[in-house]
Amino acid sequence: MSVKIISRATWGAKPWDNDPRSDGPAYVPLSSRTEFFVHYDGATPITRTGAAVPRAIEAQHLAQGWAGIGYNFVVTQAGQIYEGRGWTRQGAHCPEFNVSGIGVQIAVGGDQEPSAAALAACRALYDEACAKTGRTLAKRGHRDGIATLCPGPKLYAWVQAGMPATGYTPAPGGGGTAPSTPARYxxxxxxxxxxxxxxxxxxxxxxxxxxxxxxxxxxxxxxxxxxxxxxxxxxxxxxxxxxxxxxxxxxxxxxxxxxxxxGTLPGKTAAAAKATAPAFPGRDKFGPGKSNASVTQLGRALVAKGYGSAYKVGPGPSWSEADRRSVQAFQRAQGWTGSDADGYPGPETWRRLFA
Missing domain, CATH: 1.10.101.10 (PGBD-like superfamily/PGBD)
Structure with a gap:
C-alpha cells in the first residue's frame, strides 16, 4: 500500500493556537527523529469516523491550552491517515520525547479491537518514517515513555510483536528505503x-x-x-x-x-536497577523559590556527569539559575530542543541523569 496522508487543510484543521498569525509548534529536523510512538484514545471506544476523528482530538487539545492537535498523525479504523503536526513539527504526545519521537494515534479506545486496515496504515506510516529519516526508528508504545495505560493492552502487544500487519508487506530493511550505513543508535x-x-x-x-x-x-x-x-x-x-x-x-x-x-542477560535486572536508582521526587520540587534536598541531589548528579560549569558555588538546596542552566545543558546533550530542554527536570531527565 502507498502512504496517503490527508492534509490539515483537507480535514479542516484550525489555525495553530486559533491564531492565523501563529507559526505553530517548533520545527524539528528529520535527523532528530529516532522513535515512533503509538497511542490510543483512552478508556472510551471511538465511534466517530472520517475527519470527525482528528477534529475531536484537536478540540480537546486546544481546550487543554495546546497549540493544536498534539499527535503528528492520526489513523482511523478505516485506515485513513490524517496529518496532525506532520513530519517536522514538535509533537505534544509524550513529555520529553516530543522531539525524538513521532507520535501516532490509532483511533481506538478501551477494549476496542484495532482493525486490520488501521494496523496496515500505521505500519506503512512507520515504514515511510524510516525512509524519510534514513534510519530504523525504534517502535514504542506511549507507556514506554511515561507511566500510562496507553496505548492499551492490544495495541501495546502489537507494538511489542514488531507491528505486523495483515495484507501489508513491509519494505526491505523495515523502512521504505534501506539506510546506506549500518544502524547507529x-x-x-x-x-x-x-x-x-x-x-x-x-x-x-x-x-x-x-x-x-x-x-x-x-x-x-x-x-x-x-x-x-x-x-x-x-x-x-x-x-x-x-x-x-x-x-x-x-x-x-x-x-x-x-x-x-x-544464554543469560548481563547487567542488572530491571528490578535491581529500579531499586538502586533514586525515585523521581516530582516536578514540584524544582523551580524558583524551591529549597530542598532534591535540588542538592540533582546538582551533585549534574556535576558528577560533567554539567556543573554554571555553578559558581554549591550546588546547594536552593534552586538557582545555575541549576536550570545545568539541567538545560544536560537535556540538550540528549538531543532535546525547545520545550524539551527548558532546564526543569522531568522523570525522563531524572532517569537518564542517574542512569
Whole structure:
C-alpha cells in the first residue's frame, strides 16, 4: 500500500493556537527523529469516523491550552491517515520525547479491537518514517515513555510483536528505503548500553560470542571493547539466523536475541536497577523559590556527569539559575530542543541523569 496522508487543510484543521498569525509548534529536523510512538484514545471506544476523528482530538487539545492537535498523525479504523503536526513539527504526545519521537494515534479506545486496515496504515506510516529519516526508528508504545495505560493492552502487544500487519508487506530493511550505513543508535538492556559507540567488557563478550557461533566475518580485527559497524553487521547476520527480518534484524540487540546469543542477560535486572536508582521526587520540587534536598541531589548528579560549569558555588538546596542552566545543558546533550530542554527536570531527565 502507498502512504496517503490527508492534509490539515483537507480535514479542516484550525489555525495553530486559533491564531492565523501563529507559526505553530517548533520545527524539528528529520535527523532528530529516532522513535515512533503509538497511542490510543483512552478508556472510551471511538465511534466517530472520517475527519470527525482528528477534529475531536484537536478540540480537546486546544481546550487543554495546546497549540493544536498534539499527535503528528492520526489513523482511523478505516485506515485513513490524517496529518496532525506532520513530519517536522514538535509533537505534544509524550513529555520529553516530543522531539525524538513521532507520535501516532490509532483511533481506538478501551477494549476496542484495532482493525486490520488501521494496523496496515500505521505500519506503512512507520515504514515511510524510516525512509524519510534514513534510519530504523525504534517502535514504542506511549507507556514506554511515561507511566500510562496507553496505548492499551492490544495495541501495546502489537507494538511489542514488531507491528505486523495483515495484507501489508513491509519494505526491505523495515523502512521504505534501506539506510546506506549500518544502524547507529543505542539501546540499554539491564543497565548496559549496546550499539554504535558503546564501550565495555560486555561489548567484547558479545563480539566473542558472535565469533564463536560463526557470525564474525565482518571483523577485520578484534572484537574489542567498542561497538563498531562491524559489530552491527555481525549481529545483524546473527539476528537473521534467528528468523528476524527488516527492522528486527538491523544489528542492534534486543533482549530476545541477546539472550539467545549469551544464554543469560548481563547487567542488572530491571528490578535491581529500579531499586538502586533514586525515585523521581516530582516536578514540584524544582523551580524558583524551591529549597530542598532534591535540588542538592540533582546538582551533585549534574556535576558528577560533567554539567556543573554554571555553578559558581554549591550546588546547594536552593534552586538557582545555575541549576536550570545545568539541567538545560544536560537535556540538550540528549538531543532535546525547545520545550524539551527548558532546564526543569522531568522523570525522563531524572532517569537518564542517574542512569
Amino acid at each position: 543505542q539501546v540499554t538492556i539491564n543497565g548496559l548500553v549496546y550499539g554504535y559507540g558503546a564501550k565495555g567488557d560486555h561489548i567484547t563478550a558479545v563480539g566473542k560470542a558472535l565469533v564463536k557461533k560463526g557470525f564474525g566475518s565482518h571483523y577485520a580485527e578484534g572484537p574489542g571493547p567498542t561497538w563498531t559497524d562491524a559489530d552491527t553487521e555481525c549481529y545483524a547476520a546473527f539476528q537473521r539466523s534467528l528468523g528476524y527480518s527488516g527492522a528486527d534484524a538491523d544489528g542492534v540487540p534486543g533482549e530476545s536475541s541477546l539472550r539467545a546469543l549469551l
